[in-house]
Amino acid sequence: MRSNDDTLRLFHSVPHACGYWPGREARDLVLDPRDPRLPTLYPTALQWGFRRSGDIVYRPACQGCRACVPVRIPVADFQPNRSQRRCLSRNADLEPHIVSPACTEEYLRLYQRYLVRRHPGGGMDGHGAHEFTQFLIGSWNESRFLELRQRVTHTLLAVAVTDLTDDALSAVYTFYDPDEARRGLGTLAILHQLMWAKRSGRTHLYLGYWIDGHPKMHYKRRFAPLQAFDGRTWRTLPPTCHD
Structure with a gap:
């Protein structure tokens, strides 16, 4: 390079x-x-x-x-499927807010609860303010936090850490209230990132890495079309039967 x-x-x-x-x-x-x-x-x-x-x-x-x-979604070609439309409807009481990244007590409490419940023993359980800032914010990148809050109470349920470039967004990490698993907050965060990317005229949303057969990665295949990088070029993966 x-x-x-x-x-x-x-x-x-x-x-x-x-x-x-x-x-x-x-x-x-x-x-x-x-x-x-x-x-x-x-x-x-x-x-x-x-x-x-x-x-x-x-x-x-x-x-x-x-x-x-590596996988990404071409923003202009994406249309939510039936399951994703249900997710949006199920969470109609939530509203997104795009804010500057920071380490606040509110964010840190939610982040720590998420790690303890969703990734016990994964080496991140003891993360505090220093690790939060080092891992999620960084020093040279342009990022935003996409908050998902209840419309009436303003209770914070999820944060999607998102990097910005001129023509793309990159989903860096999402953490959410582990007691609200039925809402599908991880999926909802991606849907809102896609809407954000479309509003701002960006061409792709990068989702990091997908691993075929890994249960924690399977949700990424539910977004279509999904492009994968083979080391030389980006190719569209065949659609799945999930809706």
């Missing part, structure tokens, strides 16, 4: 435990985190299958495994 005739340095991370499959070892390909051009390079990195976590822009590069597939 080159920019302004300067070579961009890439690094392999040290091996670490896979966050998706127990007992597996993972490694990442990481853009030089000290490169001052990261804000400019980030849109191209998204197109090449990279993703942001804190100040790190990375792509899985595991020995002998290519399970993590």
